[in-house]
Each structure stands twice: as structure tokens, then as C-alpha cells.
Amino acid sequence: MDKQIKSRERVVDHGEVFTNEREVNAMLDMVEGECERIDSRFLEPACGDGNFLAEVLRRKLEVVKRRYGSSSIDYERHAFVAVSSLYGVDLLSDNAAACRKRLFEQFIGEYAKVAKGRVNAAFLDTIRTVIDMNILCGNALSMRLVDESQEDTDEPIIFSEWSLAMGDRVKRRDFRLDELLEGQRQQMSLFGSSGSPASEWEYDESVKAYIPLPIREYPLTSIYQIGAAA
């Protein structure tokens, strides 16, 4: 119970009660296949210090190690896909920071075992950058970034989609979270009636659904240069 609550005030003010490990595992077991699909994307909208994201990352990295552990380049490419598929938002900056730190340290621990001490510093720089960009301090209800007092700013929550393209190169596209979720909602009702999506959406093969157009696209970048380019 101690690990589930930090203080009475935080429970009252922010509903901060962390999920225990047994429940996290039971819930993730219900989507076991997705947790083992290296490129399936997960968003934990009130992530706290990342109880769900950390377990999904653990499961995905197990798969990456089993399949690609014998080649450092293949391991790094697929480990990048695993970590870059995880997204989180939390209202409290200390929780968002704890979540980033936890995922990064967990990643280094697994990677160092596979790399047997020969870790690639540029690759780790990329992993840190991606985790920093994927775990944001924001309001999951208004879908805006928040300031130090947890007040909404004018800035929408924007997430980058990372997709492995050729070799070690990655395509980055930015989306507004509110548009992604609104698109999904409208799509469900549109498909129920007319069967066709709004014209400004595009069909995304990786998620097998229509999604809004990205607000920004970037040139292909190597997984060894994303950290330096940020």
C-alpha cells in the first residue's frame, strides 16, 4: 500500500493512487499479444511514474532480445521501435520526470546486458531524447501542456510518431493528440453511417485506420543521430 500512495494531499488533489504490480500484469495479460508486438503503440494518459509503460517496455524488450539479441545493429533498431512506441502524459512534473527516468534506466539496464558493456553512446542519446519527447507533462483531459502550477497552457499536446523506414533510418511525424482522438471518435461514428472518413484524413497502414494529417514531418534520420539532431 505504501508504494501506491505518496501523500494524502496528492490523493485528494490529483487522484494519485498507483496501480500495484499484480493488477498491472493482470490488465496487460488481457492484451498480451499487443505487449509483445514490438511496434504496437501504447499511451498511458495519467501515467504517474509509468507502472504500465515500464511493464510494457519490459515485455517488448524481452521479445527484442529473444529475436535480435545476437546482432547489436538489429537489437538497436528494434529496441528503438519498442521504446519509441510508448507514450505518457501526467499533470505533475515530478511524476512525468520520474517516468522518464525510470524508462531510461530500465532501457539502459537491458541494453547493457545485451551489448555486454559495448553500449553505443549516440544511440543512448537518441533513446533519452525520444523518451523525453514521448512522456509529457500535460492535462490528459484538455489535451494541453501544463505549467508549473498544473494550469493549462495554450500549447496542445503534440506527440511524434516514430516509424522505422530503411535500415537504421526513422521517419518522424508530429500529431496533435486532440486531433488524433477526435479523428478516432468521428471515424467510429462515420463508419457507422456513411462508411467513409473525412477527406483530410489519411489511411495509415501501420495502425490500419484513418488518422488526421500530421502537423509536421521530418526528413529520415538515423537512430544514431536523433539525439544529436534534437
Ligand SMILES: C[S@@+](CC[C@H](N)C(=O)[O-])C[C@H]1O[C@@H](n2cnc3c(N)ncnc32)[C@H](O)[C@@H]1O
Ligand atoms: C491514479 S494515478 C495512476 C498512475 C499510473 N497510471 C498507475 O496506474 O500507477 C493518477 C495519475 O494521474 C495524474 N493525473 C490526474 N489528473 C490528470 C490529468 N487531468 N491529466 C494527466 N494526468 C493526471 C496524477 O498526477 C497521477 O499521477
